[in-house]
Amino acid sequence: xxxxxxxxxxxxxxxxxxxxSTHVLPEPLDEPRLVVASxxxxxxxxxxxxxxxxxxxxxxxxxxxxxxxxxxxxxxYSGHQFGGYTPQLGDGxxxxxxxxxxxxxEHWDLHLKGAGMTPYSRMGDGRAVxxxxxxxxxxxxxxxxxxxxxxxxxxxIGSNTPVWREKQERGAMVLRLAHSHIRFGHFEYFYxxxxxxxxxxxxxxxxxxxxxxxxxQPEPYLAMxxxxxxxxxxxxxxxxxxxxxxxxxxxxxMSILGxxxxxxxxxxxxxxxxxxxxxxxxxEGRYSFSNQVPIGQWNLSALAQALTPxxxxxxxxEALGLSLPLYQAHYLDLMRRRLGLTTAExxxxxxxxxxxxxxxxxxxxxxxxxxxxGDESAALAxxxxxxxxxxxxxxxxxxxxxxxxxxRDGDDTQEQRRERMHAVNPLYILRNYLAQNAIAAAESGDYxxxxxxxxxxxxxxxxxxxxxxxxxxxxxxxxxxxxxCSS
Numbered sequence: 001x002x003x004x005x006x007x008x009x010x011x012x013x014x015x016x017x018x019x020x021s022t023h024v025l026p027e028p029l030d031e032p033r034l035v036v037a038s039x040x041x042x043x044x045x046x047x048x049x050x051x052x053x054x055x056x057x058x059x060x061x062x063x064x065x066x067x068x069x070x071x072x073x074x075x076x077y078s079g080h081q082f083g084g085y086t087p088q089l090g091d092g093x094x095x096x097x098x099x100x101x102x103x104x105x106e107h108w109d110l111h112l113k114g115a116g117m118t119p120y121s122r123m124g125d126g127r128a129v130x131x132x133x134x135x136x137x138x139x140x141x142x143x144x145x146x147x148x149x150x151x152x153x154x155x156x157i158g159s160n161t162p163v164w165r166e167k168q169e170r171g172a173m174v175l176r177l178a179h180s181h182i183r184f185g186h187f188e189y190f191y192x193x194x195x196x197x198x199x200x201x202x203x204x205x206x207x208x209x210x211x212x213x214x215x216x217q218p219e220p221y222l223a224m225x226x227x228x229x230x231x232x233x234x235x236x237x238x239x240x241x242x243x244x245x246x247x248x249x250x251x252x253x254m255s256i257l258g259x260x261x262x263x264x265x266x267x268x269x270x271x272x273x274x275x276x277x278x279x280x281x282x283x284e285g286r287y288s289f290s291n292q293v294p295i296g297q298w299n300l301s302a303l304a305q306a307l308t309p310x311x312x313x314x315x316x317x318e319a320l321g322l323s324l325p326l327y328q329a330h331y332l333d334l335m336r337r338r339l340g341l342t343t344a345e346x347x348x349x350x351x352x353x354x355x356x357x358x359x360x361x362x363x364x365x366x367x368x369x370x371x372x373x374g375d376e377s378a379a380l381a382x383x384x385x386x387x388x389x390x391x392x393x394x395x396x397x398x399x400x401x402x403x404x405x406x407x408r409d410g411d412d413t414q415e416q417r418r419e420r421m422h423a424v425n426p427l428y429i430l431r432n433y434l435a436q437n438a439i440a441a442a443e444s445g446d447y448x449x450x451x452x453x454x455x456x457x458x459x460x461x462x463x464x465x466x467x468x469x470x471x472x473x474x475x476x477x478x479x480x481x482x483x484x485c486s487s
Contacts, residue, residue: 001048004056009069010107011098013180016205019198020186021073024095025066027116027126029159029171032062035134035442036450037155038141040458041177044152046102052155061175062157063115070098070110074118078192079185079252080302082286087192089185089252090120093128096181107209109181110154114173127163130156131439133172134450136263138438140176142430142457143260148238149231150260152177156450158442170443178259180210184303185252191306203310206256221310226319229300231258233323236296237330240289241338242426243269243366247279247483249287249295251302265483268429270474272359272366278483297323338370339402340378340421341409351405354398362390365473367429374421377414378406426460427471433478434470 014021037052051057059065066072074091081089095118097110113136114128133156140153154175161171182202190199207214207224217223235258239246246253247265255261267278274290282288287295300323304316328349335352336344359366369388373381382399389395412420434453441449456470463471 002046003048004051004060007045007067007100009067009098010101011071012209013096013099014071014073016201021075021096022119024072024074024118026063026072026095026112028063029157029173030161032058032064032157032159034058035156035158035172035447036137036454038153038454041141041152041154044102044108044177045100058157061112061155062159062173072097074120075181076120076189077183077185077252078189079183079250081250088189091118092121092124093126107179108177111176111178111181112173113176114171125163127171128173129163129165129169130158130172130442133174134439134442135435136174138430138435138454138457139263139266141454142460143244145458145460146242146426148242148244148260149235149258180257182206182256183252184254184256184299187303187306188251196309199309210257221307222315222319225304225307225311225316226322228256228258229319229323230326232296232300233326234330235260236292237327237334239292240331241334245276245278245289246292247287249292249299251299254299267432267483269366270431270479271363272356274356274360280483293327337424340374340406340417343409351401358389358391358395358398362388364388367426368473371425371427374418374425378403423461427463428456428460430457431474431478432481432483433474436481
């Protein structure tokens, strides 16, 4: 394991030059201190977890110190925000400190969010607050534990720096890790500003570093776009299967790698609600839970437009046409497994849709229902769960279909069924009220709840002794928390 001064930097994006980013130094936080760190994320950099407790750790990720090899850059990009195009956005409160490569040969961006003002801050102060930093940290690591592609979070550093939002809060920084922080909006920026040389350079950069296998195809750029389409289809299928709402699917928040990116007003479903809107600023429901699939396709179309200098329109349309079938295949495969099924039948989509409609009409807890469905045999489980539903006749009809489907699927033992279903149905998810409880404690100076919640969420499928309170339905107030883009 390495100490902090033993990290090896290779700042490939910075070498693209000033057309792609601007050199900016972090603005230090007052009295930086560790709130929480992820040992699993630290391991990606081969870091000894013990260094998180050293003063230099908080100083580095609180903006006070910098490696000599680091080259902090604020990236420039644009994007479609709530459907409207904004010509220039960029890292308004974040900095790409540099790229570190580990002993396995992987490159990881070190991206410090909340690092102060940049040329792209517009009217903002460049800061992040403690609550938003904690939420992003917890979400990044929780999604990874669920098997959902995501950026990672190494740590949150708190401070005494005052920051004004709706009220005065304390500033914080979160250190994010990803193989790249390039977004759809990067390509849009160079396309709409008519900078073909830089756009070609960006395309070569992404192709060579992140999709090198596409070089072997007759049309490398088309092969790369098809891979981006498939990765996004799979990512959104996992969002939908696990009830995750991103909240702000602007094209500048979409990763070129197909990973969950830029957490803001996200939420996991409590009661199943296909029309759930987690961002209280989203007045028209553009980014509602059920809209994530079509919006994902819309965003891919926006990226396709920006790639027309490299790929024919007909080829782009053909690749875009793969998005929905790929999504449906990934989603149905996940939902079959969540229902304990190991084979495929034509009517499985109808079985899934029938259950979700019943859950919607009865306010059934999405996560706990599927978890409890695997506790016992199909017959006993549906009998025990029946009282959760208002439409008993409708549920009884569905239960008969489900039991018959399970009987046709195979004859494994109940222990095998439980083990298989519990491996894909989490007991613990990052519910908004759990995050809020941890944030409230942290804002009063107690970081123990953030750390405990992070530990629980790192093993979401395993029942953990003494942690029953994290596997309960939320209180009524917990279902009505308003989460905005500043959260």
